[in-house]
């Protein structure tokens with residue numbers, strides 16, 4: 001049996017925590033638009049574009065296989 005080592009970058013999962021949203025899947029962006037009625041800018045939760053809201057990205061070191 002051939003021993004296959006787990007990818008040390010993703011711990012064998014083939015996925016990595018999204019660097020852009022830290023795994024949350026969404027990001028809070030504050031729109032710097034003054035709203036006269038409310039008097040402040042509302043923070044807006046947006047789906048992370050890097051991971052499409054999954055919070056995980058494809059591991060580039062093992063090409064998503066989880067094996068090194």
Ligand SMILES: [Zn+2]
Nearest residue numbers: 018021048051
């Ligand atoms: Zn993300």
Ligand SMILES: [Zn+2]
Nearest residue numbers: 007010059062
């Ligand atoms: Zn990996």
